[in-house]
Amino acid sequence: MSATRYEVPGWIGTVLVPTINICLAFLVSGLIIVVIGEDPWQALDLLISGAFGSQEAVGYTLYYTTNLIFTGLAVAVAFHAGLFNIGAEGQAYIGGLGVALVCLAGDANLPTFIIIPLCMVAAALFGAAWAFLPGYLQATRGSHIVITTIMFNFIASAVMVYLLVNVLIKPGQMAPETRTFAEVAWVPFLHEVLAPVGIKLARSPLNLSLALALLCCVVVWAFVWRTRWGYAIRTVGQNETAAVYAGINPKRCIVLAMTISGGLAGLVAMNEILGVQHRLLIDFVAGYGFTGIAVALMGRNHPFGIVLAALLFGALYQGGAELAFEIPTITRDMVVVIQGLVILFCGALEFMVKPRVESMYRWAHRTGTGS
Amino acid sequence: MKKTFLVAFLSCWISSVVIAADSEPAVVYDMGGKFDKSFNEAAYMGAERFHKESGMQYRDFEPTNEAQRTQSMRRLAGRGANPIVAVGFGYAAAVEEVAKEYPDTKFAIIDMVVDLPNVQSIVFKEHEGSFLVGALAAMASKTGKVGFVGGMDIPLIRRFACGYEQGVKHINADAEIFQNMTGSTPAAWNDPGKGAELAKSQFDRGADVVYAAAGGTGIGVYQAAKDDGKLAIGVDSNQNHIHPGTMLTSMVKGVDVAVYNAFKAGAEGKWVSGVQVLGLAEDGVGWALDEHNSSLVSDDMKAKIESLREQIIAGSITVHDYMADSTCTY
Numbered sequence: 177m178s179a180t181r182y183e184v185p186g187w188i189g190t191v192l193v194p195t196i197n198i199c200l201a202f203l204v205s206g207l208i209i210v211v212i213g214e215d216p217w218q219a220l221d222l223l224i225s226g227a228f229g230s231q232e233a234v235g236y237t238l239y240y241t242t243n244l245i246f247t248g249l250a251v252a253v254a255f256h257a258g259l260f261n262i263g264a265e266g267q268a269y270i271g272g273l274g275v276a277l278v279c280l281a282g283d284a285n286l287p288t289f290i291i292i293p294l295c296m297v298a299a300a301l302f303g304a305a306w307a308f309l310p311g312y313l314q315a316t317r318g319s320h321i322v323i324t325t326i327m328f329n330f331i332a333s334a335v336m337v338y339l340l341v342n343v344l345i346k347p348g349q350m351a352p353e354t355r356t357f358a359e360v361a362w363v364p365f366l367h368e369v370l371a372p373v374g375i376k377l378a379r380s381p382l383n384l385s386l387a388l389a390l391l392c393c394v395v396v397w398a399f400v401w402r403t404r405w406g407y408a409i410r411t412v413g414q415n416e417t418a419a420v421y422a423g424i425n426p427k428r429c430i431v432l433a434m435t436i437s438g439g440l441a442g443l444v445a446m447n448e449i450l451g452v453q454h455r456l457l458i459d460f461v462a463g464y465g466f467t468g469i470a471v472a473l474m475g476r477n478h479p480f481g482i483v484l485a486a487l488l489f490g491a492l493y494q495g496g497a498e499l500a501f502e503i504p505t506i507t508r509d510m511v512v513v514i515q516g517l518v519i520l521f522c523g524a525l526e527f528m529v530k531p532r533v534e535s536m537y538r539w540a541h542r543t544g545t546g547s
Numbered sequence: 548m549k550k551t552f553l554v555a556f557l558s559c560w561i562s563s564v565v566i567a568a569d570s571e572p573a574v575v576y577d578m579g580g581k582f583d584k585s586f587n588e589a590a591y592m593g594a595e596r597f598h599k600e601s602g603m604q605y606r607d608f609e610p611t612n613e614a615q616r617t618q619s620m621r622r623l624a625g626r627g628a629n630p631i632v633a634v635g636f637g638y639a640a641a642v643e644e645v646a647k648e649y650p651d652t653k654f655a656i657i658d659m660v661v662d663l664p665n666v667q668s669i670v671f672k673e674h675e676g677s678f679l680v681g682a683l684a685a686m687a688s689k690t691g692k693v694g695f696v697g698g699m700d701i702p703l704i705r706r707f708a709c710g711y712e713q714g715v716k717h718i719n720a721d722a723e724i725f726q727n728m729t730g731s732t733p734a735a736w737n738d739p740g741k742g743a744e745l746a747k748s749q750f751d752r753g754a755d756v757v758y759a760a761a762g763g764t765g766i767g768v769y770q771a772a773k774d775d776g777k778l779a780i781g782v783d784s785n786q787n788h789i790h791p792g793t794m795l796t797s798m799v800k801g802v803d804v805a806v807y808n809a810f811k812a813g814a815e816g817k818w819v820s821g822v823q824v825l826g827l828a829e830d831g832v833g834w835a836l837d838e839h840n841s842s843l844v845s846d847d848m849k850a851k852i853e854s855l856r857e858q859i860i861a862g863s864i865t866v867h868d869y870m871a872d873s874t875c876t877y
Binding site: 336 | 580610611613614615622636640658699702733
């Protein structure tokens, strides 16, 4: 085992294999597009230019990326403790509640530099609390985290609908939404931040939350790989019995990992609510929590990989929307099929390609060096 | 040579796009998607009718998240689409934002009021139409118990439910009404299985007529009614044809007419901005009677409903609007 690993360098598994997988996914998507009677090259062109072709396109892509970095990191942190957190969706949703409560209470009399950090803390705290309960149940009662987090998604949804329809709704309006928050609480858009320094960007929903997301990546990396707590969490994730033997308390690690995971998911609200919508509205999470699972898996639970995977999915979201916009026969469901194929090839079918590529590399290496 | 040809081709193509896009109308659907057999599909039918009659092309878009509402409207406006019809109250913020950026483009929004000079707001008095089908349900019911299945628990659906309840009570003050909402996620608009279960549970409690205001979920409700030999009432589009013989009627909401009229007014230059409130008097809402349900509606019932309709139009019966005070006390 160690001998074969020695022969195949890391970039085969981390760069080449994912690239081949993505190409295969696009190949199958192309075939499907041919079947429905459209030109796959045109579709590919629209997908790529739709995601990266203009400043506005890049802005939208990075805006989706921001959401997916948060949820991807959330899933990854839990995964390091061996926990499959399906509940990022609900945790992000409840995070939005935290942000809204702070804004509704304080946007009239708090300055920007107080209210935005306060919102950030509230988003993380509310998300963390929503993940703490399943984590606690898993640690103390053994209630399976997959089941409880899925259930908590539904509870979150029910709670939010109740609150938005009956309590937080701006009175007399049809849509179950809060009032728009005062401008002091808005996370500034990037095109607004850069305008005074002479950089003109096209308008897009991209806002400074991206910086927060990237900062979270660094913090998560440092936490998981450079702290005692991170080490304990990884040990529990790999072998709980060994962790106990090493004097680590798995219960505490499980609760801690879930709490951090929920906190990261809750930060989606910074981008969606404070960055873009400026009001709390129903179902603003729109599936980013679930896509975060795919992002974490593709990114190998490493922050750097998560950024790349989030960028890929962000591009698929934005490019896919443009594709559906430009070619009416390619519906939004078709775009979901393409995303699904990417997940299928990069996640589920990874071991279809990897062993073959590795043996090919070994063969080429052997014949190349003549050994 | 090849290059000049390409440039010439491209410039022709671009100019043709500009010409074609000059006053091409557009419609953006709500999250439910254009083939929900109900609300959005009605909008689609209206757009298709305009397309067939005038031969003009139109653009459409189905969003998958909130950000795409603004994005798609801005893209359409930027390309010169005019008028742009937004289907559903969820577009309120997007319409407000984009309509300010494109003051020369005409916008219409359905189910919500946006007060801008270039926006036409089209709202319906769903409570009036629901009152009529409620009265019909009470007349058709033998057990004195009727049901209501809503999609998600939002004010709009409560308005349907409240109008229905008033109609039922108007005919039979002792009638019992079972109300259930399908769920708390947007999936509630497209969950026929759960719709069927809810309808069945209402039948088990004695209901023999059930009204669904739940988008695609309604399909399951109607199927359950057919399976159990009970009656169901459709919503938004005329859904009587789905199960002839067990569909008592449908509460028709003129979303198709609204989209058609907006497109037509835009094409003919007869656009009027402002708020249009479409109730029974304007034929914006109503009840559907056709060959599929004529055997279920006796002449007496028909006469009674028509007289109620006239009384509501005349103002001698006022139907309480849930939205007026966020309660259903009347």
